[in-house]
Amino acid sequence: MDAARKWAESHRQKHQDDYFEFLRFRSISTDPAYKxxxxxxxxxxxxxxxxxxLHTELLQTPVHPVVYAESRPHLPGKPTVLIYGHYDxxxxxxxxxxxxxxxxxxxxxxxxxxxGAVDDKGQIFYAMAAMRYFRTLPINIKFCIEGxxxxxxxxxxxxxxxxxxxxxxxxxxxxxxxxxQTPAINLGARGILSLEAVLTGSKGDLxxxxxxxxxxxxxxxxxxxxxxxxxxxxxxxxDGFYDGVTEPTAExxxxxxxxxxxxxxxxxxxxxxxxxxxxxxxxxxxxFRPVLEINxxxxxxxxxxxxxxxxxxxxxxxxxxxxxxxxPGKIARQIETFLQKHVPAGMHLHVEHHSGAxxxxxxxxxxxxxxxxxxSSEVMGRPCQRVLSGASVPITAPLAKAAGAEAVGMGYGLPxxxxxxxxxxxxxxxxxxxxxxxxxxLERM
Amino acid sequence: MDAARKWAESHRQKHQDDYFEFLRFRSISTDPAYKxxxxxxxxxxxxxxxxxxLHTELLQTPVHPVVYAESRPHLPGKPTVLIYGHYDxxxxxxxxxxxxxxxxxxxxxxxxxxxGAVDDKGQIFYAMAAMRYFRTLPINIKFCIEGxxxxxxxxxxxxxxxxxxxxxxxxxxxxxxxxxQTPAINLGARGILSLEAVLTGSKGDLxxxxxxxxxxxxxxxxxxxxxxxxxxxxxxxxDGFYDGVTEPTAExxxxxxxxxxxxxxxxxxxxxxxxxxxxxxxxxxxxFRPVLEINxxxxxxxxxxxxxxxxxxxxxxxxxxxxxxxxPGKIARQIETFLQKHVPAGMHLHVEHHSGAxxxxxxxxxxxxxxxxxxSSEVMGRPCQRVLSGASVPITAPLAKAAGAEAVGMGYGLPxxxxxxxxxxxxxxxxxxxxxxxxxxLERM
Numbered sequence: 001m002d003a004a005r006k007w008a009e010s011h012r013q014k015h016q017d018d019y020f021e022f023l024r025f026r027s028i029s030t031d032p033a034y035k036x037x038x039x040x041x042x043x044x045x046x047x048x049x050x051x052x053x054l055h056t057e058l059l060q061t062p063v064h065p066v067v068y069a070e071s072r073p074h075l076p077g078k079p080t081v082l083i084y085g086h087y088d089x090x091x092x093x094x095x096x097x098x099x100x101x102x103x104x105x106x107x108x109x110x111x112x113x114x115x116g117a118v119d120d121k122g123q124i125f126y127a128m129a130a131m132r133y134f135r136t137l138p139i140n141i142k143f144c145i146e147g148x149x150x151x152x153x154x155x156x157x158x159x160x161x162x163x164x165x166x167x168x169x170x171x172x173x174x175x176x177x178x179x180x181q182t183p184a185i186n187l188g189a190r191g192i193l194s195l196e197a198v199l200t201g202s203k204g205d206l207x208x209x210x211x212x213x214x215x216x217x218x219x220x221x222x223x224x225x226x227x228x229x230x231x232x233x234x235x236x237x238x239d240g241f242y243d244g245v246t247e248p249t250a251e252x253x254x255x256x257x258x259x260x261x262x263x264x265x266x267x268x269x270x271x272x273x274x275x276x277x278x279x280x281x282x283x284x285x286x287x288f289r290p291v292l293e294i295n296x297x298x299x300x301x302x303x304x305x306x307x308x309x310x311x312x313x314x315x316x317x318x319x320x321x322x323x324x325x326x327x328p329g330k331i332a333r334q335i336e337t338f339l340q341k342h343v344p345a346g347m348h349l350h351v352e353h354h355s356g357a358x359x360x361x362x363x364x365x366x367x368x369x370x371x372x373x374x375x376s377s378e379v380m381g382r383p384c385q386r387v388l389s390g391a392s393v394p395i396t397a398p399l400a401k402a403a404g405a406e407a408v409g410m411g412y413g414l415p416x417x418x419x420x421x422x423x424x425x426x427x428x429x430x431x432x433x434x435x436x437x438x439x440x441x442l443e444r445m
Numbered sequence: 446m447d448a449a450r451k452w453a454e455s456h457r458q459k460h461q462d463d464y465f466e467f468l469r470f471r472s473i474s475t476d477p478a479y480k481x482x483x484x485x486x487x488x489x490x491x492x493x494x495x496x497x498x499l500h501t502e503l504l505q506t507p508v509h510p511v512v513y514a515e516s517r518p519h520l521p522g523k524p525t526v527l528i529y530g531h532y533d534x535x536x537x538x539x540x541x542x543x544x545x546x547x548x549x550x551x552x553x554x555x556x557x558x559x560x561g562a563v564d565d566k567g568q569i570f571y572a573m574a575a576m577r578y579f580r581t582l583p584i585n586i587k588f589c590i591e592g593x594x595x596x597x598x599x600x601x602x603x604x605x606x607x608x609x610x611x612x613x614x615x616x617x618x619x620x621x622x623x624x625x626q627t628p629a630i631n632l633g634a635r636g637i638l639s640l641e642a643v644l645t646g647s648k649g650d651l652x653x654x655x656x657x658x659x660x661x662x663x664x665x666x667x668x669x670x671x672x673x674x675x676x677x678x679x680x681x682x683x684d685g686f687y688d689g690v691t692e693p694t695a696e697x698x699x700x701x702x703x704x705x706x707x708x709x710x711x712x713x714x715x716x717x718x719x720x721x722x723x724x725x726x727x728x729x730x731x732x733f734r735p736v737l738e739i740n741x742x743x744x745x746x747x748x749x750x751x752x753x754x755x756x757x758x759x760x761x762x763x764x765x766x767x768x769x770x771x772x773p774g775k776i777a778r779q780i781e782t783f784l785q786k787h788v789p790a791g792m793h794l795h796v797e798h799h800s801g802a803x804x805x806x807x808x809x810x811x812x813x814x815x816x817x818x819x820x821s822s823e824v825m826g827r828p829c830q831r832v833l834s835g836a837s838v839p840i841t842a843p844l845a846k847a848a849g850a851e852a853v854g855m856g857y858g859l860p861x862x863x864x865x866x867x868x869x870x871x872x873x874x875x876x877x878x879x880x881x882x883x884x885x886x887l888e889r890m
Contacts, residue, residue: 030750190654194751203715208738209635209836210860212766213730214710216720219739220675227672230665265659270648270757272791275661285658293653294664295754298747300740301762305475306639306799308764309740312715317746319753321657346717354751391654415655 004439007133008432015435016428018048019125022087023105023114029064029088029151038064038147041087045128045145052131054143059164061155064088064147068164071141079445080140081368082167082403084395085124085174086149089116090420097422110427117426119419120149120174123411126434127173130442139445142167144399149174152355153395160402167403169368171441173434174393175411178259178385183376183437185369186409188388189396190287191322193332193356194295197339199225199314200348205300206310215310216344219299222314225342226294233278236292238338244325248288255364256388258283268415286390292320292335321390328356357394366406367445375440376410379433410437449884452578453877460880461873463493464570467532468550468559474509474533474596483509483592486532490573490590497576499588504609506600509533509592513609516586524890525585526813527612527848529840530569530619531594534561535865542867555872562871564864565594565619568856571879572618575887584890587612589844594619597800598840605847612848614813616886618879619838620856623704623830628821628882631854632809634834634841635732636767638777638801639740642784644670644759645793650745651755660755661789664744667759670787671739678723681737683783689770693733700809701833703728713860731835737765737780766835773801802839811851812890820885821855824878855882 001009008015025041028034042058042065050056054069067087092102092115100106105114116122124145131141144165146156178184201218231237248256258281265271265282276285285291299314301307318335322328336351343349362369364386373384393409400407412430413419446454453460470486473479487503487510495501499514512532537547537560545551547560561567569590576586589610591601623629646663676682693701703726710716710727721730730736744759746752763780767773781796788794807814809831818829838854845852857875858864 190657192654192753194753196751201716201718206714206716207836207865208736208740208764209637209766209834211710211714211716211731212736212738212835213721213725213732213734214719214727214835215714215716216718217738219742220671220720221718223668223671223739223742224675226665226668230669265656269651269656269660271646271651271656271660273646273661273666273789274659274791275665275789276658280658282659286656287658289658291653291657293657293662293753293755294668294745295653295752296745296747296756297664297668297742297759298744299742302741302743302760306641306762306764307740308637308639308738310738311740314742315747317751319653319751321654344718344720346719389654390657390659391652420652 004133004436008435012428015129015431018129019122019431020105022121022125023116024103026103027088027147028091029148030091038088042067042147045087048128049131049143052128054131054141059159061159063151063155066147066156066159067143067145069143071137075140078139079169079367080142080167081169081171081445082142082144082165082405083127084144084170084172084399085127086120086146087124088147088150089119089121090150094422099423111425112427113423113425115424117424118413118417119424122426122431123173123413123434126431127438130435130438133439134442138442146395149395154355156395157398160398165399165403167405169366170400170403170405170407171368172393172396172407172409173411175389175409176413176415177411178387180414181380182382183380183384184387185372185376185384186387186389187364187369188361189359189392189409190290190390191326191328191357191359191397192319192392192394193322193328194317194319194354195332195335196352196354197316197318198350199343200312202312204312208308208310211310216347217310218314218347219311221344221347222297222299222316225339226316228342229292234275235277238292238334240334241290241331245290245323246325248284255386256283256287287388288323290320290322290326292318295319321392322359324359324361326359328358332356357392358397360397360400360407362407366408368406368408371441371444372408372410372437375444376437378440379436449578449881453880457873460574460876463574464567464876465550467566467570468561469548471548472533472592473536474593475536483533487512487592490532493573494576494588497573499576499586504604506604508596508600511592511601511604512588512590514588516582520585523584524614524812525587525612526614526616526890527587527589527610527850528572529589529615529617529844530572531565531591532569533592533595534564534566535595539867544868556870557872558868558870560869562869563858563862564869567871567876568618568858568879571876572883575880575883578884579887583887591840594840599800601840602843605843610844610848612850614811615845615848615850615852616813617838617841617852617854618856620834620854621858621860622856623832625859626825627827628825628829629832630814630817630829631832631834632814633806634804634837634854635735636771636773636802636804636842637764637837637839638767638773639762639764639799640777640780641797642761642763643795644788645757647757649757653753653755656755661792662755663759663792664756666789666792667742667744667761670784671761673787674737679720680722683737683779685779686735686776690735690768691770693729700831701728701732732833733768735765735767735771737763740764766837767804769804769806771804773803777801802837803842805842805845805852807852811853813851813853816886816889817853817855817882820889821882823885824881
């Protein structure tokens with residue numbers, strides 16, 4: 001057994017105790033009621049890193065604080081790796097579906113149940129704990145651990161300027177492994193934009209008998225408008241939506257082969273209707289092509305029973321997942337232009353734009369990518385897979401840009417971990433795999 | 446001053462006291478929590494009619510009781526008028542928008558504020574009070590006052606068979622006047638059907654990054670499906686929807702002229718987008734043509750903030766307003782067939798059919814129609830207008846059929862009375878107009 005494994009084993013209880021302490025903070029970033037819990041959690045992270053020998057700062061933002069840390073003294077000639085993660089967590093509703101208190105971590109069947117057990121407390125904490133393995137760090141390390149990843153990283157994005165985050169490499173510790181036995185490095189993710197469209201037809205809800213045949217129903221106008229967003233091949237009809245989008249190269253197709261078949265999706269989550277662009281493979285449609293999704297629609301009364309209303313307004317929440325060369329702001333404006341063009345005369349459409357983030361794509365052969373791949377292969381005893389994600393860690397591209405760094409994503413999450421859902425769980429085995437992978441990565445750099 | 450007016454004036458306080466007592470019952474029919482209030486209200490109505498000299502019965506139904514009453518002895522050779530109304534009321538949410546307790550009737554600015562002040566306690570109560578004017582009734586009278594009009598009259602529709610409701614005429618006291626100064630008789634209303642469509646794509650909500658491009662989003666499928674319900678001229682595309690629908694005759698167009706212009710709708714309720722069939726006048730589209738309305742749509746997350754989900758399911762609540770010769774059950778099945786035809790392969794659509802009711806249309810020259818028109822003209826000092834309603838009192842057609850009676854609608858409601866909404870109100874002036882109209886109608890018969 002090598003030194004790192006021995007150390008991990010002998011510190012197992014201590015790591016679990018500290019990890020559980022971290023999980024007990026109710027650091028829900030989207031709900032102002034938890035502001036003091038978020039702040040206390042940030043201070044705990046700062047103290048843990050300070051106690052690990054790093055120089056730390058709590059960076060105030062317009063929203064929640066960012067924990068910054070760096071190794072001192074600076075080692076000239078050695079690379080600098082910026083490690084990114086987040087200490088905030090998703091809300092816990094519906095609480096009644098949790099088997100145990102989401103903020104009282106519990107081990108059942110060898111699994112650690114708690115909100116944030118994986119995302120991202122469990123994952124960023126093994127990276128933090130790895131620092132304590134080294135008497136002196138072999139390279140320069142910086143940490144950026146924010147408190148708003150679940151709330152669009154608004155605060156962090158405001159303080160990206162300047163020298164603080166400069167690094168050669170950015171290691172984002174917020175990803176999944178390939179499968180339970182196979183490690184992965186993440187070399188790209190789609191970008192995102194989101195907006196809300198509110199279509200208003202009258203001052204108040206109308207009686208559908210007295211006004212049916214007279215008023216243009218906003219529900220009807222909304223479904224007509226939204227249905228025009230796609231053609232019958234699943235292609236998005238917004239002008240300019242695909243401008244600059246490149247086809248995956250033969251090398252890319254080879255490097256990122258199909259991971260799952262339709263039957264796998266049917267078995268795992270019950271999908272039987274597939275909706276991507278016709279003629280594209282599932283992998284292509286999920287990671288190389290942008291998509292537009294209607295995440296929410298609402299208009300009139302849709303609760304139990306029935307109300308025969310013509311609603312005053314109807315609402316759609318729309319988001320896109322973007323690929324390289326797509327600018328979130330530009331595409332959001334193109335979508336608004338498209339929607340406005342399809343508003344019936346006399347009806348009013350208000351579009352609210354939320355923050356967006358571009359896609360990122362990293363080189364597969366950067367020094368960090370090779371180090372993580374090799375370290376995780378050693379830990380797991382299996383070749384590491386390269387993956388691209390159809391999802392988004394929105395801050396990655398702006399943070400990599402601010403840092404001037406090549407980004408690599410790593411992690412030991414699994415799609416079955418119930419992140420963002422009741423009964424989120426991780427386990428100490430995967431925790432330790434992450435811990436060892438970070439240690440061995442730094443040794444290789 | 447005639448005898449009826451004198452009597453009404455001398456009994457004004459007594460009528461108001463009894464009316465307010467009636468309004469205090471929380472007879473909300475759709476909420477099982479109010480079952481005992483509904484029952485107590487029914488017994489109060491029964492007692493009032495018994496104390497007015499009628500023979501009464503409380504008819505039990507599978508849901509709420511129906512108050513039945515008839516004058517005895519039967520006067521041979523005299524017509525029988527069945528008077529219909531309802532003692533149940535709509536729910537009161539949102540309670541915080543009420544200026545005073547909805548079940549503590551209050552007079553402010555000469556208006557009576559309470560849930561049911563108009564619909565239908567205020568209206569049916571003046572018809573009940575009118576009985577006490579007569580030492581002996583000049584014709585045969587029956588009452589059918591149900592407790593479920595706001596819940597689709599399920600109970601009453603189950604007990605319509607048999608001789609009990611047989612009558613020559615049916616007087617439905619649940620309508621509006623033409624305007625504040627002009628009385629009206631209602632000679633028709635549209636029928637109704639309603640259904641709920643649930644479209645399911647997966648076992649649970651999916652992450653729109655991980656599944657975007659793979660899963661067919663039920664929100665997208667729903668808007669595509671619903672948008673196909675109409676062509677660009679606002680015509681409903683369901684096969685057979687317009688079968689049997691006749692064009693209004695020249696006489697009908699003359700008898701029921703346009704009541705309001707587009708500018709009136711814009712001023713009154715803010716409608717600027719008009720959605721009826723192209724080439725039809727507003728009146729035509731509202732009363733002579735059937736419509737299909739999407740009363741509710743819901744899918745995914747549409748609350749504050751944003752959730753990037755692909756929902757497991759999306760829901761639409763749809764209703765139609767029907768004209769004569771349209772069968773609600775048949776059209777509901779045609780709509781379901783149409784929707785099922787547009788379900789994407791692999792997605793599942795479940796349609797739940799609610800109860801429906803056909804349209805009714807009455808002769809303008811029946812003895813009761815002429816009596817109400819003449820009585821209300823005398824009371825108001827203005828010619829009575831004939832109207833057709835775009836809305837529905839669903840029980841009218843089946844009740845008229847069971848009774849073998851010609852139906853006439855009357856009432857002194859106004860569109861500004863806030864029925865079904867917070868701060869519903871009526872006034873004692875209109876109450877007394879209703880009272881006198883019923884008295885003078887019976888005298889004329």
